[in-house]
Amino acid sequence: MSIEGHNGRMSERPGPDRLSKPEIGKDAVQSTVEAAASTVGEVAGIITKAVQDVAGALGGFATELFEIKDASKKAAEEQGD
Template structure:
């Protein structure tokens, strides 16, 4: 077993702390990016639903000889 100096121990502590922090930051950024993607998909699906509803309403008006707005 070798004796480590205080400086070596501090260096290892700082290195391990930085590695842990960057790993945590990477995990958080992945979560945030995934969440943003999910929100965009949900909003896109909602917009598609709105277009389909509008088109169905237009077809219903035409089918029942109602004036277009």
């Protein structure tokens, strides 16, 4: 059965269920930019965490150096008595 006046061909015009080529291109660019932004954010988070970890390790090392210096000074003072 066919609908009266309908010839069975699809319209060449974009309809509500059909996207135009420029809109498809725009969507592709938008998705690419969103993916890139997400990746940049993820990498920035990784780098930030790595910098924090390095700073923490260096801070811990500096604390140990101060403790070693203080212990050496105390030992030297005890030897001088």
